[in-house]
Amino acid sequence: MTVLKKARGAAVLLAAALTLSACGGSSGESSGDQGKQGAGQFSVALNEPDHLTPGNTSSSYSITVLQALFDTLVVIDSKGQTQMRAAESVTSDDQKTWTIKIKPGQKFHNDEPVTAESFADAWNAAAYGPNAWTNNYYFANIEGYDKLNPEAEGAKPDTDKLSGLKVVDPNTLEVTLTAPFSQFPITLAYTGFAPMPKAAFTDLKAYDQAPIGNGPFALDGAWEHNKQIKLKKFGGYAGARPAKSDSVLVKIYASRDTAYTDLRANKVDLLQTIPPASATEAKKLLGDRFVPTASGTMDYLGFPAFDKRFQSADLRKAISMAIDRQGIVDAVYNGTFKPMASLVAPLVPGYRENACGESCAYDPAKAKALFDKAGGFSGTLNLYFSNADPSYEQWMQAVANQLKQNLGIADIQFRKIPAADYLSTLREKKEDGPFRNNWVMDYPSPQNYLESMWGAGNRMGWDNKQFNDLIAKANSASTMDASIPLYQQAEDVALAEMPMIPLWNWQDQAGYSNKITGVQIDPYSPNLDTITVK
The missing domain is CATH 3.40.190.10 (Periplasmic binding protein-like II)
Structure with missing residues (x-):
């Protein structure tokens, strides 16, 4: 019982x-x-x-x-x-x-x-x-x-x-x-x-x-x-x-x-989320009233897998490998966020630091070779994000520059959506290019991330029976400990196809x-x- x-x-x-x-x-x-x-x-x-x-x-x-x-x-x-x-x-x-x-x-x-x-x-x-x-x-x-x-x-x-x-x-x-x-x-x-x-x-x-x-x-x-x-x-x-x-x-x-x-x-x-660019100053100014806190919040780059131009797993992996996560974290977030190679946050039971392997490692040469193998990309690449925070546009600009430089994608446009309309845009699958996706942990379980973000009805339009079956088995396991290996297998399936790539884990800085x-x-x-x- x-x-x-x-x-x-x-x-x-x-x-x-x-x-x-x-x-x-x-x-x-x-x-x-x-x-x-x-x-x-x-x-x-x-x-x-x-x-x-x-x-x-x-x-x-x-x-x-x-x-x-x-x-x-x-x-x-x-x-x-x-x-x-x-x-x-x-x-x-x-x-x-x-x-x-x-x-x-x-x-x-x-x-x-x-x-x-x-x-x-x-x-x-x-x-x-x-x-x-x-x-x-x-x-x-x-x-x-x-x-x-x-x-x-x-x-x-x-x-x-x-x-x-x-x-x-x-x-x-x-x-x-x-x-x-x-x-x-x-x-x-x-x-x-x-x-x-x-x-x-x-x-x-x-x-x-x-x-x-x-x-x-x-x-x-x-x-x-x-x-x-x-x-x-x-x-x-x-x-x-x-x-x-x-x-x-x-x-x-x-x-x-x-x-x-x-x-x-x-x-x-009380401010729960001091801007990362101000974190160093805030720490000096506030002293012990500056409160750094580990976070379950994750940022991802999702792909509209329902669009035939993004259905190649190799193309999606190439884009992942062309992104310098650490460089963006340093430039946009003052080094306070943690680059990620896992779909779940470090706070979560079953987290593996390098579950993604080379597909999440910055390697422009391998990225370009894989990009060419996948047939490349022609036309306009639209990048979607909301206007809720200036940093979203900053890191999207950095991603765009890296995709231009490392993959040769020449025509990249930004689609900045009002925050109040952004989630409905994704839910209704109106996006026609990669998009910022974010998850703030509801409770510390791999299920909260994997099933909610990659399961039925996900924003990428991705569907994989093996993934869904593994999630169902993990959910039915007798204990959290028994479920972990099954969730990890499901994570491996999602990482192998890369409908959405992990970018970084937030580290919160509060002050009072x-x-x-x-x-x-x-x-x-x-x-x-x-x-x-x-």
């Missing part, structure tokens, strides 16, 4: 599920709040979230806010271990049917009780195809998902409930999966699995603007788009991590550079002002609840 019970002793830390960065917003502070933080209030710099409904966002900007507003069933602590939060236990005898016991006495911010039905309702809404929520596919391994997402074009589901969810009693939820999956408990740390109150379903669009959660902070007033989001301590919170400050002012910025300037000027108290203490940033969360205002 797999049993995960409530952690005792020190308070458990907040879980993370940092996903694909998506949105930017206009720079700014509300003039009425600038320099007028209240007693017990601190400020956090952030880009504009896309949504604030847990099931409908994978943006890291949104998730920072959601982690303050919601308690998930489990969390991942600073050591990467699963601990209980809203759940008392998550158990299974066969890894397929799971029983989740909810801790009694928990409340939403509108005083509704948090029950098993609160989770079932939220998961059904996310899994219901017509809602078109971002996190829909996270529920694909629960029985009945196919009924909510019929494959026939234009077909409408005849149900809006997952048959694999059974509310046994107010504090017990039974979940039946389509196949055994020993890592199911760790997935529940992701904010996409957070509960929703009954009040949400009277108007889901309104709820997205004013979410009602069950976490230590509640929304305080309207979400002022591209300006700010105010949070206040929730007095009725009964969980393990009561807020240590009265309120949080989330200031929305268009760029990290502007946010860093404000951090230096003490106009904002001298107005706050208790900052506990780890790879999984900023832990806003632990912060105290001096």
Whole structure:
């Protein structure tokens, strides 16, 4: 039996599920709040979230806010271990049917009780195809998902409930999966699995603007788009991590550079992502208030494998070998990021430092020979990226220069897409050239990277039965340890065909002002609840 019970002793830390960065917003502070933080209030710099409904966002900007507003069933602590939060236990005898016991006495911010039905309702809404929520596919391994997402074009589901969810009693939820999956408990740390109150379903669009959660902070007033989001301590919170400050002012910025300037000027108290180019200065300026943190975030270059011009694995490998990863990391990221030859981040169990071998090693001569063998490339090579951060364009320019110099591709154009439209461009497969792809780890498992990024419905339009079969076997393994060799075999298959190449692993640098203490940033969360205002 797999049993995960409530952690005792020190308070458990907040879980993370940092996903694909998506949105930017206009720079700014509300003039009425600038320099007028209240007693017990601190400020956090952030880009504009896309949504604030847990099931409908994978943006890291949104998730920072959601982690303050919601308690998930489990969390991942600073050591990467699963601990209980809203759940008392998550158990299974066969890894397929799971029983989740909810801790009694928990409340939403509108005083509704948090029950098993609160989770079932939220998961059904996310899994219901017509809602078109971002996190829909996270529920694909629960029985009945196919009924909510019929494959026939234009077909409408005849149900809006997952048959694999059974509310046994107010504090017990039974979940039946389509196949055994020993890592199911760790997935529940992701904010996409957070509960929703009954009040949400009277108007889901309104709820997205004013979410009602069950976490230590509640929304305080309207979400002022591209300006700010105010949070206040929730007095009725009964969980393990009561807020240590009265309120949080989330200031929305268009760029990290502007946010860093404000951090230096003490106009904002916490910045989770100091621009790499400013890291050396920030370390000297902030001292022990500069917090470097290992990250699960990865950047990749994906190929539209559905386009016949990119269907050659040799062509894709040639492009990989023509890219000087270390040179770009040094020039664009001040040497702070780590060049990668693996599809998963070093934090992840089963990581292999050189899984890719020579296909990810910079070798212009071999790259050109392989490029010629593949028949080369004619016409315009379009490179796609979003405008969410200036560094994206900088490294794409470096890639373009290297492809021109090392492979002789003369006509390269840039397709810079507004951040709010970028993910939909990839989902709808509108790209006709290589594209920046990014993954922010939801939970520390190879499955989170491999199945999510290379599995069914991937953005490259790549499909490989051997890969899919290996992932299915790994998911059904009895333990994480037993699954690792199978995930590694699946990674080898993906690397052999290279529909998407690894580039580098982010290394995060956070910083905070001298107005706050208790900052506990780890790879999984900023832990806003632990912060105290001096």
